[in-house]
Amino acid sequence: MTEAATTLTDPDRDALARAGEIVRARLDRNPDAFRLPVEAAEIYAVSGFLDPEERDYLMMVIDHVAAPSPTYDEQPAERYRTSYTGDIPRGDPVVQDIDARLSDLLGLPAAWGESLQGQRYYPGQQFKAHHDWFYTDTHYWAREQERGGQRSWTAMAWLNDVEDGGTTDFTRIGVSVPPQAGSLLVWNNALADGSPNHETLHAATPVLAGAKYVFTKWYRTRPWH
Secondary structure, three states: OOOHHHHHHHHHHHHHHHHHHHHHHHOOOOEEEEEOOOOOEEEEEEEOOOOOOHHHHHHHHHHHHHOOOOOOOOOOOOOOOEEEEEOOOOOOHHHHHHEEEEEEEEOHHHHEOOOOEEEEEOOOEEEEEEEOOOOOOOOHHHHHHOOOOOOOEEEEOOOOOOOOOOOEOOOOEEEEOOOOOEEEEEEEOOOOOOOOOOHOOOEOOOOEEOOOOEEEEOOOOOOOO
């Protein structure tokens, strides 16, 4: 599948462009949001998004729900994604508060957000370079289109400081972001015109010492279910 084909077959392009406008305007007005100085992708950082109590609680929940991480690929490359992952219950009061704050930060309806997903990485574990948006010529697209459509923005927060390794690397644009407990990283998976942004290719590099806990939340273009 080619990059051109992916761009031309995306039925949510207009909705992605509108979501981009909403979030971009919201974050650009927020003094707590810092846009990384790169032109090829819209990436923002927000420090101190989570307090220590929230981080400790979420790490405990992740340890309870974590299972080997799935992938959308039918035949993923060897050791492509080796972390542990689990959805954090949406009805949890702590999660509901975080969801409300994320929605307020981005200006997107909370209903567009997928369940908060927790991830845990031990030494040697990683998630090789991938995009968060969906390829529309795959076996899974029809199901995801029914469930809320294309992914627009990604929000990822670090729950702990990592002893060594575990950076988030945007491999095509040469940006490497080290873990920082409590901070949030947000990026637009589309270009301004709503087409998928191939420059958002990113990887969770292997943890070298200690453990890494994060949560990730993806927003769609309409209510997710």
